[in-house]
Amino acid sequence: MGNVRAFFTSSILHMKQTFSRNMFRFVMLVQPLIFGTILYLMFKNSGVTDFVSHMIYGTGLITIWGTIVYSSASDIDRERWMGTLPILNCSPVKFIVIMSGKIFGNVLLGVVSMIYSTAFIVLVYGVKFYIPHIFHFSITLLVTILSFMAISMLLAGLLTLSRQVRIFMNALDYPIYIICGLVFPIDMLPSFLRVISYVLTPTWAKDLLRISSREMINMHEFYYKLGILTLLTILYFITAIYFFKLIDKKARVNATLEVV
Amino acid sequence: MDGIKRFFNQALMSYRSLFAILSLQNYILVKTMMPLLQLIFFVLTAKYAYHATDLTPWVIGNALILASFNAFFGVSTTFINDRNMGTLKVVIASPINKFVVFIGRTFMHILDGLLSVTTGILLGILLFNIDLSYINIPLFILSILIGIFSVMGLGVLIGIFALITREIHMLLNICYSLLLVFSGANIPRENLPGFLQGISYCLPLTRSIEASKMLLRGKTNILFLLSQEFLIGCIYIIFALLMYQYLEKKARNGATMDAY
Numbered sequence: 100m101g102n103v104r105a106f107f108t109s110s111i112l113h114m115k116q117t118f119s120r121n122m123f124r125f126v127m128l129v130q131p132l133i134f135g136t137i138l139y140l141m142f143k144n145s146g147v148t149d150f151v152s153h154m155i156y157g158t159g160l161i162t163i164w165g166t167i168v169y170s171s172a173s174d175i176d177r178e179r180w181m182g183t184l185p186i187l188n189c190s191p192v193k194f195i196v197i198m199s200g201k202i203f204g205n206v207l208l209g210v211v212s213m214i215y216s217t218a219f220i221v222l223v224y225g226v227k228f229y230i231p232h233i234f235h236f237s238i239t240l241l242v243t244i245l246s247f248m249a250i251s252m253l254l255a256g257l258l259t260l261s262r263q264v265r266i267f268m269n270a271l272d273y274p275i276y277i278i279c280g281l282v283f284p285i286d287m288l289p290s291f292l293r294v295i296s297y298v299l300t301p302t303w304a305k306d307l308l309r310i311s312s313r314e315m316i317n318m319h320e321f322y323y324k325l326g327i328l329t330l331l332t333i334l335y336f337i338t339a340i341y342f343f344k345l346i347d348k349k350a351r352v353n354a355t356l357e358v359v
Numbered sequence: 360m361d362g363i364k365r366f367f368n369q370a371l372m373s374y375r376s377l378f379a380i381l382s383l384q385n386y387i388l389v390k391t392m393m394p395l396l397q398l399i400f401f402v403l404t405a406k407y408a409y410h411a412t413d414l415t416p417w418v419i420g421n422a423l424i425l426a427s428f429n430a431f432f433g434v435s436t437t438f439i440n441d442r443n444m445g446t447l448k449v450v451i452a453s454p455i456n457k458f459v460v461f462i463g464r465t466f467m468h469i470l471d472g473l474l475s476v477t478t479g480i481l482l483g484i485l486l487f488n489i490d491l492s493y494i495n496i497p498l499f500i501l502s503i504l505i506g507i508f509s510v511m512g513l514g515v516l517i518g519i520f521a522l523i524t525r526e527i528h529m530l531l532n533i534c535y536s537l538l539l540v541f542s543g544a545n546i547p548r549e550n551l552p553g554f555l556q557g558i559s560y561c562l563p564l565t566r567s568i569e570a571s572k573m574l575l576r577g578k579t580n581i582l583f584l585l586s587q588e589f590l591i592g593c594i595y596i597i598f599a600l601l602m603y604q605y606l607e608k609k610a611r612n613g614a615t616m617d618a619y
Binding site for chain 2: 121122124125129130133136137138140141142144145146147150270273274276277282283284287
């Protein structure tokens with residue numbers, strides 16, 4: 100029970116802290132409008148079939164990814180700079196529980212932003228959008244949220260362990276937009292890049308969200324892709340837990356819980 | 360003579376201070392990776408949305424947008440760093456012409472911007488097989504240089520707001536995003552709704568991009584457009600000068616030149 104309380108308290112506190120940052124407000128409130136507008140104006144006369152789902156899910160997933168890159172990925176490092184990392188590490192609640200709460204808060208803000216971007220596209224540009232299969236869409240959204248939590252934890256661990264990787268944190272947005280085909284199909288990419296696409300969860304999440312918005316769902320295709328997304332999410336969680344254990348050990352051995 | 364030497368020293372030192380923490384290898388990656396991935400993303404999106412076979416206009420447009428990355432983030436970060444490192448008040452208190460110092464700091468970013476645009480175009484040639492063999496090269500270079508000058512004007516205008524606030528990243532990102540939408544790099548200006556076309560005319564780079572696209576179509580009567588672009592740059596710089604005088608006074612009165 101204590102862990103659940105810590106998880107949600109950490110989550111709420113983190114949402115408040117994060118939303119006070121200008122960069123995050125930009126990612127959450129302005130970026131969806133920009134991407135929504137660009138994609139709408141580019142796709143409106145394109146003749147691309149189901150361009151609405153490309154536009155809506157593209158903008159939405161870009162927004163969620165933005166919240167991860169500009170917050171979750173550097174959360175552990177931010178705690179270090181604020182001087183709170185040693186305190187979190189020594190607290191009776193496990194470090195991973197507190198971090199998971201933060202990541203959950205971020206992903207939740209990302210989902211809110213996804214709804215906001217969809218509302219913007221529908222209301223401002225008059226795009227017709229509805230979800231014919233609420234059940235399949237809900238399952239997909241739930242697994243998508245979990246998958247984004249898993250990828251956030253993975254990135255937070257990776258970026259904490261490697262200072263070199265941290266330099267490129269701000270360059271992590273466009274590669275994912277491209278490789279995961281958030282706006283265009285991954286068939287446009289060279290085959291060696293598609294191999295990477297298939298091991299990244301946003302690729303499958305986007306695909307599943309689009310499938311669940313079609314009038315006719317191919318159930319075999321849906322459950323096959325849902326299975327892959329779930330499996331990848333579990334693998335990400337396992338790797339992230341390993342990273343967190345490694346961070347805990349390395350930080351204590353090398354005394355790197357503080358800035359200097 | 361001493362003044363000219365000081366001007367170039369200042370320009371070089373302020374530029375080097377931005378990237379001194381990076382190794383040469385990481386510097387090259389940071390300078391090229393993020394902007395080029397953005398170019399690839401938008402060019403691939405255009406390819407999908409417009410079913411385009413010749414991607415030259417999008418490569419050129421997005422390559423020019425890369426210069427705004429230097430103009431906004433490079434120039435502004437110089438000002439922000441001055442504030443954070445405590446040198447802003449020293450510059451303000453010195454008897455020299457401060458605006459010339461600030462303008463001088465953009466010099467290296469103009470060269471850097473030129474390098475970014477060139478890299479973007481080279482990437483376009485390599486990845487998207489764009490053909491520039493029939494373009495009027497001297498006019499094309501002139502169009503790029505004037506575009507960079509003009510966008511630097513806006514960069515300086517935004518950057519000097521660092522005198523009164525620590526939080527200009529939101530403003531920078533909004534301006535950068537406006538260029539992505541309204542400059543004509545990704546969406547032809549005639550496709551913008553009427554009321555939004557007005558914004559496009561007030562922004563730098565719009566006319567340079569249009570001029571470059573005209574050159575691609577074999578037209579060479581672009582000098583009127585380029586003179587307008589030059590004028591836009593001058594207007595931004597004059598406006599920056601006026602704003603500087605106002606903001607300096609406000610910063611002195613409000614004691615806002617320190618990091619906190």
